[in-house]
């Protein structure tokens with residue numbers, strides 16, 4: 001059943017749909033829900049942990065609906081230029097193989113999740129999942145294309161950096177994008193508000209996607 005919240009206005013607002021309703025398959029991408037970005041981590045996002053229940057609800061619903069689930073992770077070499085000691089703006093975080101780079105233990109990623117590792121290049125920030133690669137070395141966009149994904153649902157951390165750059169890249173690649181408003185958290189409130197505005201302006205739909213959950217959580 002389609003609820004009122006699924007109806008929106010404006011050319012950029014597209015009702016959320018899933019595999020059965022989209023012309024192309026949909027996928028869920030959870031961005032960088034890693035220990036270092038959560039409470040106690042090296043670069044904790046304020047309220048980062050607060051999104052975990054919503055993230056898990058979307059993961060469960062998407063899995064049940066047969067969506068491809070992607071989980072991106074920041075995966076930096078220790079000498080990344082992204083870090084303060086090499087001229088970047090961030091304290092060291094999510095260093096490859098470190099405990100802080102692990103996904104938050106409360107995130108219930110399905111075993112079939114495709115892990116997208118990004119920030120691997122020591123000379124680049126790697127904010128966007130589209131800078132990342134799947135375990136087989138394929139670029140994220142190539143993996144999406146191969147599966148025919150046309151609609152990406154996005155949640156994760158942080159709204160004003162990795163989520164924003166990922167969403168803008170997805171839109172630039174011609175994908176339909178729905179940002180799951182209750183499953184994101186940002187570094188700064190002002191920066192996050194600006195980021196959401198930018199994403200919407202470029203064509204993303206931002207919503208607390210209760211209707212999406214209702215529809216895809218129901219077994220056929």
Ligand SMILES: [Zn+2]
Nearest residue numbers: 074076082119
């Ligand atoms: Zn990083």
